Amino acid sequence: MKKLQGIAVSPGVAIGEALVMDNEGFRIPRRFVARNAVEQELERLEKAIDAASDEIERNQKAVAHELGDQYAAIFEAHLRMLQGAKLRGELEEMICQRHYSPEYAVSRTFRRYAELFERLQAESFASKANDIRDIEKRLLRNLLGHRREGLSKLTSPVLVLAHNLTPSETANLDRHFVQGFVTEVGGPGSHTAVVAGALEIPAVLGTGPFLNEVSGGDLVIIDGDAGLVILHPDEETIARYRHEAEEIRSLALQLEELRDLPAVTSDGTQITLLGNIEFPYEVDHCVARGADGIGLYRTEFLYLEAEKEPDEEVHYEAYCRVVKTMGEKPVTIRTFDLGADKVPHLPAAEDERNPFLGLRSIRLALRNVPMFRTQLRAALRASAFGNVRIMFPLVSTLLELRQAKMVLADVMEDLEERKVPFDRDLDIGMMVEVPSACVMIDQFVNEVDFLSIGTNDLIQYTLAVDRSNKDVVGLYNSSDPSVLKLIDVVVRAADARGVPVNLCGQMSSSTVYTMLLLGLGLRRLSVTPGAIPEIKKICRSVTIASCKEVAQRALAMENARDIKSFLKGELKKWVPEFVP
Amino acid sequence: MMSTSSMDQPSASRILRVQNPEGLHARAAMEVAKLLSGFEAKVYLVKGGNRVDGTDVLEILSLGAMQHQELMVEACGAQAAEAVEALAALLESSFFDESM
Numbered sequence: 001m002k003k004l005q006g007i008a009v010s011p012g013v014a015i016g017e018a019l020v021m022d023n024e025g026f027r028i029p030r031r032f033v034a035r036n037a038v039e040q041e042l043e044r045l046e047k048a049i050d051a052a053s054d055e056i057e058r059n060q061k062a063v064a065h066e067l068g069d070q071y072a073a074i075f076e077a078h079l080r081m082l083q084g085a086k087l088r089g090e091l092e093e094m095i096c097q098r099h100y101s102p103e104y105a106v107s108r109t110f111r112r113y114a115e116l117f118e119r120l121q122a123e124s125f126a127s128k129a130n131d132i133r134d135i136e137k138r139l140l141r142n143l144l145g146h147r148r149e150g151l152s153k154l155t156s157p158v159l160v161l162a163h164n165l166t167p168s169e170t171a172n173l174d175r176h177f178v179q180g181f182v183t184e185v186g187g188p189g190s191h192t193a194v195v196a197g198a199l200e201i202p203a204v205l206g207t208g209p210f211l212n213e214v215s216g217g218d219l220v221i222i223d224g225d226a227g228l229v230i231l232h233p234d235e236e237t238i239a240r241y242r243h244e245a246e247e248i249r250s251l252a253l254q255l256e257e258l259r260d261l262p263a264v265t266s267d268g269t270q271i272t273l274l275g276n277i278e279f280p281y282e283v284d285h286c287v288a289r290g291a292d293g294i295g296l297y298r299t300e301f302l303y304l305e306a307e308k309e310p311d312e313e314v315h316y317e318a319y320c321r322v323v324k325t326m327g328e329k330p331v332t333i334r335t336f337d338l339g340a341d342k343v344p345h346l347p348a349a350e351d352e353r354n355p356f357l358g359l360r361s362i363r364l365a366l367r368n369v370p371m372f373r374t375q376l377r378a379a380l381r382a383s384a385f386g387n388v389r390i391m392f393p394l395v396s397t398l399l400e401l402r403q404a405k406m407v408l409a410d411v412m413e414d415l416e417e418r419k420v421p422f423d424r425d426l427d428i429g430m431m432v433e434v435p436s437a438c439v440m441i442d443q444f445v446n447e448v449d450f451l452s453i454g455t456n457d458l459i460q461y462t463l464a465v466d467r468s469n470k471d472v473v474g475l476y477n478s479s480d481p482s483v484l485k486l487i488d489v490v491v492r493a494a495d496a497r498g499v500p501v502n503l504c505g506q507m508s509s510s511t512v513y514t515m516l517l518l519g520l521g522l523r524r525l526s527v528t529p530g531a532i533p534e535i536k537k538i539c540r541s542v543t544i545a546s547c548k549e550v551a552q553r554a555l556a557m558e559n560a561r562d563i564k565s566f567l568k569g570e571l572k573k574w575v576p577e578f579v580p
Numbered sequence: 581m582m583s584t585s586s587m588d589q590p591s592a593s594r595i596l597r598v599q600n601p602e603g604l605h606a607r608a609a610m611e612v613a614k615l616l617s618g619f620e621a622k623v624y625l626v627k628g629g630n631r632v633d634g635t636d637v638l639e640i641l642s643l644g645a646m647q648h649q650e651l652m653v654e655a656c657g658a659q660a661a662e663a664v665e666a667l668a669a670l671l672e673s674s675f676f677d678e679s680m
Contacts, residue, residue: 074607
């Protein structure tokens with residue numbers, strides 16, 4: 001048994017078979033074969049080498065025919081590499097003596113050669129490592145058959161263990177069978193973390209190297225609450241985690257009973273609970289929990305999962321899926337909130353020393369109007385099928401808001417001329433996540449239909465702290481009094497003008513802050529779908545009067561730590577079963 | 581150098597210098613392997629403590645032999661001398677200017 005500590009990014013417990021992925025999205029297969037199967041496995045290797053050789057020869061002939069012998073020579077080299085006696089000897093030795101599976105033997109052996117070539121000084125040799133990988137892949141393809149396919153074709157439940165997962169690898173994963181993630185690198189906010197959260201499966205990231213200690217099919221436990229990964233667990237550990245998984249399931253079942261009950265405080269105030277989503281399929285999670293709508297539909301995945309810029313139809317299809325599923329309930333589409341570095345088809349920004357202060361989000365949209373218009377057109381077209389609201393992220397000046405609204409008005413005009421149906425009166429709003437917007441909120445409220453406070457960025461910009469920097473992350477604190485004061489200012493200004501205001505950062509999904517937020521006057525909370533039942537439970541357990549008192553007392557406090565422990569204490573008083 | 585081994589097998593060896601600008605890499609290594617496969621002799625290439633089969637492309641590559649570097653060739657078998665001679669001619673001719 002071996003325990004690895006990583007970063008917990010998505011809660012829950014999963015126990016199951018490992019599926020190990022290499023850097024290039026190939027599954028690393030089962031490591032060992034049964035003693036009595038050696039003959040059979042040798043035969044499989046033989047066949048795979050023959051088949052791979054045939055493929056290479058066919059390529060060689062085709063290229064020779066089209067481009068001439070000179071260009072086909074590389075395939076002849078591949079063929080000879082593949083058929084070398086030393087290689088064959090090494091592979092057979094691994095299978096016969098060490099009982100390695102042919103797949104494992106192939107990836108071990110070829111990896112060794114690739115590393116050897118990479119170490120050689122001359123560039124011309126290092127580039128040969130690619131030839132080696134090419135041959136390795138060809139051989140693995142023949143050995144694995146359909147089993148090689150990354151995460152898209154699975155036949156049984158698996159826990160995915162990888163060095164790192166790219167957006168394109170997670171894009172097509174089989175949601176039915178993937179039950180947990182572990183990656184050697186990465187952390188909160190990484191794409192894998194987002195996907196795991198969306199799938200509502202446990203994930204532990206940033207464990208450091210461990211993939212050479214595990215092979216496909218091994219039993220693994222992922223503890224997404226403690227950030228632990230357990231390889232080769234013993235019987236006692238398995239039993240303990242099985243029990244824990246059972247308890248989590250029964251608590252979820254209890255909360256499920258709240259699904260059709262309204263989020264009304266015990267003194268009769270209706271709270272609107274919305275879902276935050278990133279992927280269209282998450283809309284089902286929201287419906288299953290009785291969400292009152294989608295408060296934040298992040299659209300970044302559309303840009304991250306494709307090699308090229310997503311066209312209007314790609315946007316439109318995704319939006320329609322969400323909008324149609326929600327019916328009359330609102331769907332708040334946030335326009336893309338990405339840095340230039342995350343959009344591969346845009347030219348790289350030149351002076352991006354501080355990406356969080358750089359060309360991103362609405363700034364990037366206003367610099368790349370055609371791309372912005374594509375997204376807006378799709379969102380508008382989808383508005384014909386339901387209740388769409390459009391929201392601009394990271395607005396820091398009034399001018400930006402006006403520019404964004406002008407682009408939107410222009411797209412609307414365009415659609416009207418072409419007689420394309422859309423909702424002419426849809427609500428237009430903005431994220432409040434830059435301190436300048438809070439300071440100027442009296443002006444902003446006159447020009448929007450709604451506001452949504454994004455606490456993740458607001459905290460970061462208010463306290464000037466990069467939360468991925470471990471040296472300063474201690475400053476990043478949802479309960480910092482400065483943050484509470486800014487939220488208070490925004491809610492008051494919005495109320496005075498009758499503009500609905502929502503809060504959609506991670507803070508809204510955490511049970512500790514619910515009473516505070518209601519007390520500050522928020523009546524709309526947008527939370528991660530899995531948190532809807534818990535937050536609803538709190539809403540139904542408290543009174544607005546008591547929440548107001550909590551907020552008043554918190555606002556009078558001096559530091560984040562005192563505020564947080566006070567809030568925990570209050571939660572314990574009102575909803576004892578939820579104290580962590 | 582020509583000698584006779586204890587097994588009464590003819591053998592030959594010689595130090596050769598790689599002239600190919602790109603060194604002995606994929607296609608050049610393939611030409612070497614192809615050439616040596618045609619002789620009735622077992623030929624080894626030795627460089628920096630590594631001794632590899634001269635007909636195995638992957639192994640030749642793993643020597644990482646660059647232009648102007650020296651290789652020891654050791655051959656035994658009926659055509660040992662001929663194999664070494666032919667290899668010398670090939671290696672020293674800057675035979676393959678690889679551009680792929």
